[in-house]
Amino acid sequence: MTSQRSPDAHSGDDVLIALRGVSKAYRRGKEVVPVLSDIGFDIRRGEFLALMGPSGSGKSTLLNLIAGIDNPDSGSIVVGGNDITRLPEASLADWRAANVGFIFQFYNLMPVLTALENVELPLTLTHLGRRERRDHALLALELVGLSDRIKHFPSELSGGQQQRVAIARAIVTDPTLLVADEPTGDLDRQSAEEVLTIMQRLNREMGTTIIMVTHDRRAAEHAKAIMHLEKGELAERVELRRE
Amino acid sequence: MPLLFTYSLRNLRVRKLTNALTAGGMALVVFVYAAVLMLDTGLEKTMASTGEENNVIFLRRSAEVEIQSVIDRRQASIIEGEPELMIGQEGIPLVSKEVVVMIALPGSDRSRTRSITTRGVGPRVLALRPQVKLTVGRMFVPGSSEIVIGGRFEGIEIGSQIRFAQREWQVVGRFDAGGSGFDSEIWGDSEQFMQAFRREVFSSVVVRLADPEAFSKLKARLESDPRLTIEAKRERRFYEEQSNTLSGLIKVLGITLSTLFSLAAVIGATITMYAAVAMRKREIGVLRALGFRQLSILAAFLAEAMFLGLAGWAAGLTLASFMMQVKITTLNWTSFSELAFPFVLTPRIVLQSLLFALGMGFLGGFLPAVQAARMKIVDALRAI
Incomplete structure (x- = not known):
């Protein structure tokens, strides 16, 4: 394990995400609570980055900003050449549909849709036909080892299985970026291991860039690098492995 | 979906x-x-559906309903002689000179009276109104105290007597008017009704046209005839207005x-x-x-x-x-x-x-x- 303290920007063509001077504060009544202050760093294409830090350190907020579901108060977030902070609401939604896959702590599947339908859902935003959508969804479910559960509703699946369906949903559109917020936080050790292994495979074999927020040191160790946040600032970046 | x-x-x-x-x-x-x-x-x-498209109803000018209208015999004869009228099988124009009188009859439970329309009609009324068909019994004989009743009076038996206008009337038939307003009426001979109700005049005159297109011409001529104080309406329009x-x-x-x-x-x-x-x-x-x-x-x-x-x-x-x-x-x-x-x-x-x-x-x-x-x-x- 190598450790380097500088969270400075990388340079070169392999940079997928570039954050510059990103700040964000929340208002609680009259009080303004700063969450992120002047954050700047790059994430390379094909990276598997774990974001760690104590509660309230701003790691989830940072993840939300990068994923385009929240806006910074200042600064720019350039993803694949697009400054997403300048995109209007509808374009940002289209951008998310095409570029970002989400994995949440509590899986967040649609309870009234089957596993297959849940995975198919993001594909309805593409130009794919019905048959192609189904084929893609089946392939994604096969990839997470759930081909035999396609007709099951989320309530009929275990937590680990639900999270695997969520991963299938996240990767079915073949996004450039996968963001995961505590993806193993609600799982037992074995299921967590399975989920993390799938994520590692996606990163290694398909080159998907993954950013994962986690509290769990063991989960973080599946990433290629760990970035620590403290009180809204980058504290350290630890490189675990390079390929 | x-x-x-x-x-x-x-x-x-x-x-x-x-x-x-x-x-x-x-x-x-x-x-x-x-x-x-x-x-x-x-x-x-x-x-x-109470009105027929080919029929024209004549009422006294500005009378909105038949019970407000009076047409005397002289005026009725002028209308009867017009050339636009359809000629029936016996070579006589299809005309029904009608007298309409409201009567009160006891209802089926005897506790409340019902306001019923009686209509004295001419002998050729069925040719004039093809939607009206006798279903039970026969048509009344002109000059007698016989009546036929609309389809709605299911409780009244054929052969029974109904008393109104100080006379006993014998029910000899029942007609079906296809759910139209006539189904709620009692029909008899108009001359008999005029005697019984002590009327000198008709309420309306209904005629059937040989050519429905002739309506405007006939209306214009008769309404401007100084001998007549009448208004002509297509029968269907007249009944629509009533609703x-x-x-x-x-x-x-x-x-x-x-x-x-x-x-x-x-x-x-x-x-x-x-x-x-x-x-x-x-x-x-x-x-x-x-x-x-x-x-x-x-x-x-x-x-x-x-x-x-x-x-x-x-x-x-x-x-x-x-x-x-x-x-x-x-x-x-x-x-x-x-x-x-x-x-x-x-x-x-x-x-x-x-x-x-x-x-x-x-x-x-x-x-x-x-x-x-x-x-x-x-x-x-x-x-x-």
């Missing part, structure tokens, strides 16, 4: 009872709304009631949909994160509310269709005679009630759907 709408539709099954109650409220409103339209259509159809007052009342009362009820149903749907949005905040956040636009979320929740309206429509209209078995008997406020008419369901009412129900769903779902669409993604995802 697009997957997002499948999602909306299936969510209705999640909170079955609440949604069923909401749709049930809408169903009741649809029922009232459709029933009012069916009643009005029934009335209009009954009145319109206007009652029809107007049904419409105003019915639509006002349905609108008031629908407000309650819309509020019910709004509450239900607000609850649905509150329960599914996190799902909304996920959908938005996945890339669904605000407009899609708006459409999904509006669709859900409109599905509720659709369910309400189906139930309400089914309920209303049973009303087709019911016949309403009421006083025609224009002619003051009793009139029976059914509830009639038409494709137009089916469509109107559908739009009404979808409209209720749309209005009920609008504010909650806007709330769902405008939710901040991060806040929605944080919801428990």
Whole structure:
């Protein structure tokens, strides 16, 4: 394990995400609570980055900003050449549909849709036909080892299985970026291991860039690098492995 | 069906009872709304079918109904001699000089009297009004105290006697007028009725035209004839006009009631949909994160509310269709005679009630759907 303290920007063509001077504060009544202050760093294409830090350190907020579901108060977030902070609401939604896959702590599947339908859902935003959508969804479910559960509703699946369906949903559109917020936080050790292994495979074999927020040191160790946040600032970046 | 709408539709099954109650409220409103339209259509159809397109009715000028009208024998003879009239089988023009008198008869339960129209008609009345057919017994013999009764008087037996105008009248037949206003009338010989009611004049003269197009010419000539103080109307138009007052009342009362009820149903749907949005905040956040636009979320929740309206429509209209078995008997406020008419369901009412129900769903779902669409993604995802 190598450790380097500088969270400075990388340079070169392999940079997928570039954050510059990103700040964000929340208002609680009259009080303004700063969450992120002047954050700047790059994430390379094909990276598997774990974001760690104590509660309230701003790691989830940072993840939300990068994923385009929240806006910074200042600064720019350039993803694949697009400054997403300048995109209007509808374009940002289209951008998310095409570029970002989400994995949440509590899986967040649609309870009234089957596993297959849940995975198919993001594909309805593409130009794919019905048959192609189904084929893609089946392939994604096969990839997470759930081909035999396609007709099951989320309530009929275990937590680990639900999270695997969520991963299938996240990767079915073949996004450039996968963001995961505590993806193993609600799982037992074995299921967590399975989920993390799938994520590692996606990163290694398909080159998907993954950013994962986690509290769990063991989960973080599946990433290629760990970035620590403290009180809204980058504290350290630890490189675990390079390929 | 697009997957997002499948999602909306299936969510209705999640909170079955609440949604069923909401749709049930809408169903009741649809029922009232459709029933009012069916009643009005029934009335209009009954009145319109009372008149024949080829027939012309002559009344005293400015008389709106037959009981206000008087036409003396001299004027009736002039009308009878006009060349536009259709000639019947015996070589005689098809004319019915009629006298219309309201009488009060005891009802079937004897406790209340009914206001009945009696119509003294000419001998060729059946040729003049082909929609009227004798179903039981025979036609009255001119010059006798015999009468025939409309299809509505089911309780009166053929051969029985009815007393009015200080005479006993024998019922010799029953006719079916195809559900028209005539079904609520008693017919006899007009000359006999004039004697019995001590009348010197007819109420109206009805003629059948050989060529319906000749109406305007005949009307213009006779209305400007200085010997006549009459007005000519197409018979169908005349009866349609008679339903206007009652029809107007049904419409105003019915639509006002349905609108008031629908407000309650819309509020019910709004509450239900607000609850649905509150329960599914996190799902909304996920959908938005996945890339669904605000407009899609708006459409999904509006669709859900409109599905509720659709369910309400189906139930309400089914309920209303049973009303087709019911016949309403009421006083025609224009002619003051009793009139029976059914509830009639038409494709137009089916469509109107559908739009009404979808409209209720749309209005009920609008504010909650806007709330769902405008939710901040991060806040929605944080919801428990």
